[in-house]
Amino acid sequence: DAKTTQPPSMDCAEGRAANLPCNHSTISGNEYVYWYRQIHSQGPQYIIHGLKNNETNEMASLIITEDRKSSTLILPHATLRDTAVYYCIVRPYSGNTGKLIFGQGTTLQVKP
Amino acid sequence: GAGVSQSPSNKVTEKGKDVELRCDPISGHTALYWYRQSLGQGLEFLIYFQGNSAPDKSGLPSDRFSAERTGGSVSTLTIQRTQQEDSAVYLCASSLVSGLAGSGNEQFFGPGTRLTVL
Numbered sequence: 494d495a496k497t498t499q500p501p502s503m504d505c506a507e508g509r510a511a512n513l514p515c516n517h518s519t520i521s522g523n524e525y526v527y528w529y530r531q532i533h534s535q536g537p538q539y540i541i542h543g544l545k546n547n548e549t550n551e552m553a554s555l556i557i558t559e560d561r562k563s564s565t566l567i568l569p570h571a572t573l574r575d576t577a578v579y580y581c582i583v584r585p586y587s588g589n590t591g592k593l594i595f596g597q598g599t600t601l602q603v604k605p
Numbered sequence: 606g607a608g609v610s611q612s613p614s615n616k617v618t619e620k621g622k623d624v625e626l627r628c629d630p631i632s633g634h635t636a637l638y639w640y641r642q643s644l645g646q647g648l649e650f651l652i653y654f655q656g657n658s659a660p661d662k663s664g665l666p667s668d669r670f671s672a673e674r675t676g677g678s679v680s681t682l683t684i685q686r687t688q689q690e691d692s693a694v695y696l697c698a699s700s701l702v703s704g705l706a707g708s709g710n711e712q713f714f715g716p717g718t719r720l721t722v723l
Contacts, residue, residue: 592661
C-alpha cells in the first residue's frame, strides 16, 4: 500500500502557483519523499525529491514540514502543459529494491 | 540523449496467445523496472533488475508473467496465455543507481506498450 495521502484532484489558474499537498505521517527517518507526474498517455516523469530540507529545481519546489509528516510540491507558474496526475511517493528503504509504490495521486487541472 | 524506449507501442492479441514486450533502457543505467497501469488504475510494480543480482519478482501477478534482461541492457517481459485482465499499459523504467534513496536514483520511464487482449 502507498504510504502517502493526496487529494484526488485540484484546479489551478494558468500563471498562478500550484500547491499540491501530501501527507506521509508514517515516514521513517531515512525515507525520502519523491514526486513524479504523469501527463496523459505518457510515462511518469521525475520532478523532485527531498529528505528534510526544502528543495528547488528548474521544475518545482518541495517544502517538507519540520516533523516530515507532510510536504507540498509547488509549481510556481503553472501552465496548461502542467496538467497531469502528480504522485507523491515515499521511497521504501528496508530491503530497498528501488521500486516505486504509486498511490492514486492528485489530478491537477490547469485552466486558462 | 536517448531515453528509455519500448516496443511495440501497441499490441493487440487474442486471449491465450503469448506476447513479448521489449525495453531498451538508457545506456549505462544499471537498474531496470517493469510496471503496469490498467485502465483507471494506478501504476503497479512488476519486476526489478539490478546488475547481476537476482531480480525482484515480487510484483509479478502470476506465473504466466516472466522477464529477462540480457547482457545487463535490453529486457523482455513475456506474458504467456494472455487473459483479458492482462490488458494494460506496460511501462519500463531505468535508473543509474538503485538501492540508494538519494541522488542519482530517479527513474526514467519509457512511453509504454499498450497491450489489448481480445
